[in-house]
Amino acid sequence: MTADNARPSRVGDPLPISLVAHQVFCPRRAWIEAAGERTDSYQMAVGTALHGSTDDPATARPSNLRPVDVVDEDLGIVGRCDTVEVGPGGALTVVEYKATPVRREPEVTEPLRIQLALQVAALRSMGHSVDGQAVYFVNHRLRVPVVLGADDVEAARLAVAATRATVDAPTAPAPLEDDPRCRSCSHAGVCLPEERAEAPVGRRIVVADPDSQVVHLATAGSRASIRAGRILVHAGGEEIASLPIERVQGLVVHGNVDLSGALIREILWRSLTIVWCTGTGRVVGWCVPGSGPNGAARVQQHVASVAGRLDLAREFVGAKIANQATLLRRNGDAANAVAVMRQLQRRAAAAQTMTELLGLEGEAAANYFAAFPTMLSARSRALGFEFRVRSGRPAGDAINAALNYVYGILLGDVIRAVVACGLDPHAGYLHSANRNKPALALDLCEELRAPVADSVVLGAINNGELAPGDFTSVLGTTRLRENGRKVLIAAYERRVQGTFRHPVFDYQVTWRRAMEVQARMVLGVLDGSQARYAGIRVR
Numbered sequence: 297m298t299a300d301n302a303r304p305s306r307v308g309d310p311l312p313i314s315l316v317a318h319q320v321f322c323p324r325r326a327w328i329e330a331a332g333e334r335t336d337s338y339q340m341a342v343g344t345a346l347h348g349s350t351d352d353p354a355t356a357r358p359s360n361l362r363p364v365d366v367v368d369e370d371l372g373i374v375g376r377c378d379t380v381e382v383g384p385g386g387a388l389t390v391v392e393y394k395a396t397p398v399r400r401e402p403e404v405t406e407p408l409r410i411q412l413a414l415q416v417a418a419l420r421s422m423g424h425s426v427d428g429q430a431v432y433f434v435n436h437r438l439r440v441p442v443v444l445g446a447d448d449v450e451a452a453r454l455a456v457a458a459t460r461a462t463v464d465a466p467t468a469p470a471p472l473e474d475d476p477r478c479r480s481c482s483h484a485g486v487c488l489p490e491e492r493a494e495a496p497v498g499r500r501i502v503v504a505d506p507d508s509q510v511v512h513l514a515t516a517g518s519r520a521s522i523r524a525g526r527i528l529v530h531a532g533g534e535e536i537a538s539l540p541i542e543r544v545q546g547l548v549v550h551g552n553v554d555l556s557g558a559l560i561r562e563i564l565w566r567s568l569t570i571v572w573c574t575g576t577g578r579v580v581g582w583c584v585p586g587s588g589p590n591g592a593a594r595v596q597q598h599v600a601s602v603a604g605r606l607d608l609a610r611e612f613v614g615a616k617i618a619n620q621a622t623l624l625r626r627n628g629d630a631a632n633a634v635a636v637m638r639q640l641q642r643r644a645a646a647a648q649t650m651t652e653l654l655g656l657e658g659e660a661a662a663n664y665f666a667a668f669p670t671m672l673s674a675r676s677r678a679l680g681f682e683f684r685v686r687s688g689r690p691a692g693d694a695i696n697a698a699l700n701y702v703y704g705i706l707l708g709d710v711i712r713a714v715v716a717c718g719l720d721p722h723a724g725y726l727h728s729a730n731r732n733k734p735a736l737a738l739d740l741c742e743e744l745r746a747p748v749a750d751s752v753v754l755g756a757i758n759n760g761e762l763a764p765g766d767f768t769s770v771l772g773t774t775r776l777r778e779n780g781r782k783v784l785i786a787a788y789e790r791r792v793q794g795t796f797r798h799p800v801f802d803y804q805v806t807w808r809r810a811m812e813v814q815a816r817m818v819l820g821v822l823d824g825s826q827a828r829y830a831g832i833r834v835r
């Protein structure tokens with residue numbers, strides 16, 4: 297998309313004052329906010345709680361108005377003042393509340409001055425007299441009066457114009473480089489400033505929600521509902537699980553499990569995702585929040601998917617072959633197959649057509665699965681586990697049934713990561729959309745299959761967690777029993793919550809977080825802020 301055919305915001309669309317403040321802090325942050333990304337931080341959580349208390353008329357003194365909605369049609373802005381104090385003569389003082397951590401100096405920053413200047417300008421344009429403004433630092437219990445001059449008013453006008461230009465630009469502004477602002481930025485987890493530079497990350501930027509988890513509902517016949525902020529799971533009249541919804545970053549429903557309408561609504565309200573799978577791990581669907589971010593990038597994703605992106609496809613295949621070869625080298629006895637796969641990996645990086653690339657991927661898969669039995673332990677073979685040929689659904693043996701199941705869980709997890717970025721799981725670059733499958737999610741799964749899914753299955757079989765009795769066979773097809781599914785879900789969760797050193801960015805990251813980092817790299821390529829996609833290649 298070029299600047300000429302980009303669709304600017306409509307003249308009548310007012311800009312939120314908070315968006316202008318983001319622009320003054322960092323134009324990229326304004327872009328991210330305008331794209332609808334949800335971010336989370338300590339300050340924002342405290343701020344939300346504060347707004348909750350200021351929104352309660354019962355706790356407001358008569359001389360304090362809280363909150364107050366403001367608009368300035370000439371400037372084209374709307375906003376909300378935390379508190380407006382009414383003086384004896386009727387003149388107003390605007391007070392902004394700020395939750396700066398106590399360890400930091402309370403400071404009236406430039407974005408705060410601009411925010412106050414715009415709130416005052418809006419109140420004046422509405423016919424009110426304003427004779428003061430201040431910032432109240434809640435954690436420090438400190439009120440700091442702010443004096444605004446003509447310079448601030450002019451700076452605020454320029455900031456509004458700059459914000460409109462940022463929001464209307466066809467591509468995202470580049471991230472700041474080695475800038476202290478990024479260290480305290482609530483948007484670092486979705487902006488990924490150092491990852492965008494594709495350099496080893498020297499100073500780790502802490503991202504949001506490190507403690508939240510994906511919840512798997514896998515007990516057949518159970519029902520999950522929500523009450524008093526907790527997800528409750530009942531089966532046979534008993535409560536079998538209970539956890540706070542704040543700790544949840546997504547739900548995966550396996551087989552015959554019922555969800556209450558209130559729980560589904562709450563999950564969507566929180567912009568989270570639910571993925572439904574069959575008892576064999578096949579993903580049957582998911583729900584997407586209506587307010588997903590990055591609508592413009594999603595359009596670019598579809599355009600690029602139709603046009604084709606061989607560069608992305610090469611990376612997906614190259615990283616997949618590299619990781620298969622590494623797993624084989626570490627756990628198997630197949631030096632020849634590993635050597636052949638390393639050659640195929642190099643040829644994939646230089647493939648000139650999709651047909652050539654898909655041929656190389658198929659050749660590598662044939663080598664990998666031919667050598668797969670060498671990764672089984674003597675103990676597992678003695679128990680009767682064997683692997684002859686890779687088969688999808690229906691599975692021809694226990695190992696294929698386990699692989700199919702974990703591939704399904706992995707796909708559900710990657711779909712959740714893709715949806716969290718606002719991308720469409722269906723528009724991909726390696727897999728075809730013609731098969732009506734979630735092509736982009738399948739693309740991103742490729743580099744994760746060996747180090748996550750295959751590794752989980754091999755571990756569960758080789759260390760005896762899975763036994764032949766965890767499977768059932770009917771007329772030559774094999775399925776997992778409920779206990780086998782639970783063993784694999786637990787092993788999968790241990791794996792994706794474990795950390796590894798990201799080979800491109802050189803920091804410790806969980807496999808689950810890495811799924812979103814990789815999806816956000818695709819997003820960066822699409823919105824113009826990432827030069828290229830780099831797949832994970834484990835060493």
Ligand code: SF4
Pocket residue numbers: 321322323324325328470471472477478481482483484487488489
């Ligand atoms: S992390 Fe840095 S570059 Fe990204 S939005 Fe925040 S301040 Fe801007």
